[in-house]
Amino acid sequence: MTRDTGSTTGSRLPVEAVLTRLAQEPDLAGVLAHHPELTADDVRACLAYAAEALGERRRRHPPARGWVALAAAARLSLFVHLVVVLLFLGSFSLEATKPESPDDPVRSVCDRRFEMLKEATPMAIPVCLNRDTLADADASIRTAVLVIHGSARNGVSAQAAIERATAESGRRDVLIIAPQFPTKEDLDGRDPRPDVLAWRPSDWSQGDRADAPVPAARVSSFEVLDSLIAEVGTPDRYPNLQDIVVAGHSAGGQFVHRYAAGTKADQDPSFAERGVQVRYVVANPSSYLYMVPVDYGPRFSDCNGVDEYKYGLNDLNAYMRAVGAETIQVSYPRKDVTILLGRLDHAVADPSKDDSCEGLAQGAHRLNRGIRFVRALDDYYGAGTHHTRVAIVPGVGHSASGIFASPEGRRALLEAHRGPAGPGSD
Secondary structure, eight states, rough: OOOTTTBTTOOBBHHHHHHHHHSSOHHHHHHHHHHHOOOOHHHHHHHHHHHHHHHHHHHOOOOOOOHHHHHHHHHHHHHHHHHHHHHHHHHHHHOOOOOOOOOOOOSOOOSSSEEEEEEEEEEEEEESSSSSSSSSSSOOEEEEEEOOOTTTOOHHHHHHHHHHHHHTTTTTOOEEEEEEOOOOOHHTTTOOOTTTTTTTTTTGGGGBBBBTTEEEEEEEBHHHEEEHHHHHTTTSTTTTOEEEEEEEEEEHHHHHHHHHOOOGGGOHHHHHHHTTEEEEEEEEEEEOOOOOOOOGGGGGOOGGGGGBTTTTSSSHHHHHHHEEEEHHHGGGSSEEEEEEEEETOOSSSSSOOOOHHHHHHSSSHHHHHHHHHHHHHHHHHOSSSSSSEEEEEEETOOHHHHHSSSSSHHHHSSSOOSOOBBOOOO
């Protein structure tokens, strides 16, 4: 709170504007949805500021007597109750923890297998494709989209979301690859092959190594993407290829953001020679990898995990450690990243959202977190000096199909961007 100007510190919104919104919509989630640049602490600071201003006014102007005094007391009582209720709602909804429940096996496993080698050890992973195979040359392909599923690990659904976007764009020159990162339970009774990789339920989303089989389990999910990009980028396989796009929604968006920060697959010299651009589309993730320092405020001073991977650059996993924190910080501004945020993805009390201390430090809801992340990049690197842009998609909430098929989503997936970008550039 900036007391000399009567505005919130980060957004510079006047306190009067915030209080007016509270009067119109006395609900913390509604205020944060209308002003995603605000945080819950900003709203609390406005209420505290108003209470202090009211107290100062009472000291300067002693209360009247009789019915006038009674009316003034009633207004003050109503205001105090409103403050208490709002603070309670904010505390309850912001600090609720996500219920823990075992992940059910996926409904289906993709029917094709992508085979790769690591240290002469063969291994495979399920993939869904919109073509019969990746092995055949195809001169019609101009864009390859590698789409990462969400926490439900549904490769079929991820592929369908991109197919809808390409269909609405009238594009028939797009190769769609949806790798699937299964658990052991997903594969039980469905895939007898002993070389198919499996992960613990959420490890794949941050690039951790597979859990089975041994010794192939020493493979990071990010290494799988590296191999897929190398396969797609094989010279003469797709001679007219122009763009390789790695996209993901929700947990898939978390995967893509961290993968973009750490991978060196996009630095293949042959890509530059052939004019192939590698781009990343991050949609509605619950959290981001902060490769820049940020002050989360006193409320999160005891939240030590904010600087640890997957939220920060301390204690990196094996894949990211091999790249190095300094390299990640220096190279990230050159990565072409579009962050898609559903304008309606602003639920504060959402059991599917990361409501850990570390997640809440990044913002109250997904929309707020995306805006704050790009603002942190601007503050550290300088606006217009990095290649991360944000596009807010009207009328869309937490929906992969809705956000990718939107005009903003289709543009991010299927149209190349050139040059630096900052917030709102799309």
